Amino acid sequence: MPKSSTVNKTPIACTDHNHEHCIEEALIKAEQLCAKRGARLTALRRNVLRLIWKNHAPLGAYDLMDMLAEEDTRRVAPPTVYRSLEFLLDQGLIHRINSLNAYVGCHSPSDDHEEYFLICRECGVAVEVPAKEISRAIDKNAEAMGFTIETQTLEVVGLCPNCK
Amino acid sequence: MPKSSTVNKTPIACTDHNHEHCIEEALIKAEQLCAKRGARLTALRRNVLRLIWKNHAPLGAYDLMDMLAEEDTRRVAPPTVYRSLEFLLDQGLIHRINSLNAYVGCHSPSDDHEEYFLICRECGVAVEVPAKEISRAIDKNAEAMGFTIETQTLEVVGLCPNCK
DNA sequence: TTGGTTGCTGTTATATTATTACGTTTCAGA
């Protein structure tokens, strides 16, 4: 196997960390990135991003609608949330977890990275792991079979250190 | 990267092959496996499996319902199809493609294999590729981070040899 | 500053995928 570029220790998401810091950092990075790109991080989009970062477990679109409703005393319709999600996905600020129909904040939105997810089936936490070597190997195999790769989705479900 | 166990050539699914043979073989293997396990491959389940094997592109549950309706002049309700799909998944006779909400026949239902999918976004074909080494590497990394892995989902989308 | 254009949000309706709950039938084994 490739020499692992992965740090071999418990992910921050699974430790007792200052999560306010995660949220704050994510929002600042998002502001900066959008400013740089001339993309508009509107109040709604910012709110959705903040709510997604509420914890390290992916949230569904309808969960987000409920959370928005709780905060604003005003119900938002599905297209509104889905449009925000689409924007955040396009900007690489969040990822979609296909196996959960849910969305989670991206840890390194600035670089064009390959990643995969370790998902705990008990507490729901989803840890983003760099997948550069694995990804490259898959690309190589695929090309040998005549495929041109555009996107990869690797989702791994199990138990996190806290839940086992 | 690991020495590839993948055969480096165009997958059968992407060639002009005798697909009747694929279907027949899949059904025979299914019969044998179910017989061995004492599992009941009923007429309905067999039909669903046959329809899934209609081609090498994953089919949605409602597609299958439509196809059953066309053949039987009798509409089957969602739970009926979903129960058959659940059985076939349990028996390892089919796989679910999360990114498409669709189902595709398994090429080697008898062995407890790890696999991933190359999916063509143009023609829809989904090719099953053995992922033993990659899978093991992911397991190892995950364990180093304190995770215990139960299931892996790797789906790769791009263009097949015929569509590019 | 105005007017036009573009992009964002609101709203209604509906599509798509999947499950719950309960009743009926079928079938293998006693």
Next chain:
DNA sequence: TCTGAAACGTAATAATATAACAGCAACCAA
């Protein structure tokens, strides 16, 4: 042939996502 478990039928509904169109806000050029 009876019986219990498994499979299937049916109606209702949940969960996720999109289409289509209207109104509004922000930006830019004149």
